[in-house]
Amino acid sequence: MKIRSLLTLFSLCVLANLLQAQDGDMLSMLGDSQTTEVVTASFKTDRVVNLESLENVAGGELDIKIAHRFGFISGGAYELYGLDQATIRIGGNYGITDRLMVGVGRSSYEKTFDAFSKFKLLRQTTGARKMPFTICLMGSVAVKTIKPTDPVRENFFSSKLFYTGQIIIGRKFSKSFSFQLSPTIVHRNLVLTNAEKNDVLALGAGARIKLGKRTSLNAEYIYVLPNQLAPQYKNSLSLGFDIETGGHVFQLHFTNSTSMIEKGFIAENTGDWRHGDIHFGFNLSRTFSIK
């Protein structure tokens, strides 16, 4: 009996030794210590096309943005398919922290200045603590400085102001596919006619599919809820192609929106895709580390 138990013990020890001496993973004995990683690079830059994407400029980085929209392709050969005209927005975005960024810009369209701020409330993470979505809050203000066309009306400064509030809810579903929804409210202090609402509610959607490591296809559509705008205004639809080369991102796109700020591309969109009212345009982004 004694011998048998001794033998058992001995064989157990030998077995244990064998198991330990096995060339298997010593590291697996440590167990995987799970960390939480923030999901990055859902979009190449902080715009899908016109819509703010769920990405921010990182803390301490400055992103200089130059954006062009040529005229409508429907202008035909006489207008060289829109290339004779161009509107431009020059802007700069700065990351105060990785979660909070601010930006300013000036659009040639209606000589409009704009300023905005975007804050990442929640960030999509993987690992130990999983968060399925990124949620950002965005607020912007725009001042239209073009000289008023109606000389009779008394012009208040407040009449030139526009505000936008936006929630961005998005997710990087896979390494090549990201999708976001952007419920938005645009407030206009002054509107052209009684039939138009001062507050315009809209739902934007944006997506990107990566084609290669450094290129992606982007699309966005902004649905404006009915009975808020005059009938000539259309929903914004844009298709884009992003190319990233180190510190630069080139975004080339087709869009029916002339303006590059929310109050314009959501609520003042006259172009209609079905009539060829499509702008070719690009956004050029160059990031500098200045911390």
Next chain:
Amino acid sequence: MKNIFFIVLLLSAQLAFGQKYFSKTGKISFYSEAPMEKIEAQNSSASTALDVNTGNMEWAVLIQGFKFDKALMQEHFNENYMESSTYPKAKFKGKIDNFSSVNFAKDGTYNITASGQLEIHGITKPITSTGVITLKNGAISAKSKFTILLADYGIQIPKLVADNISKSVDITVEVNYQLMPTE
């Protein structure tokens, strides 16, 4: 009585043979310099284990854990070069070749050569590197520096920036080992 002695003997033999050291805070850094772009990053949470009886050594590190000064460089490192969502870890599995020349019972500095298989970006290649093991008051620390070619591990540099990025990278690994609990 005899039995108990025997059991103790067996168990102690077990302990002596099972001496393994580990760390979860191994430091790995890399550095490469080209005329246009200096690239460097650190990671302080590499896992590593060392068996002082066999000289076997293993390392594993999460690619996403490498920290750069420039956020954009870090994003492109993960996204475009290392493809860390597809290949999350780099691993080394090998042994200290001249491990018999290291006396783990005696303080001192020992020059070693380690060789094994290094896996980066999903590609495994044999590698040999020199390093130093230091024993001080029973504590073991190790350090090594080696150079790899990006092309060996299928890490492509686009032609557009080929002159800006060095084709080789100097890697430094450093660790203070702790005794691995037997349980």
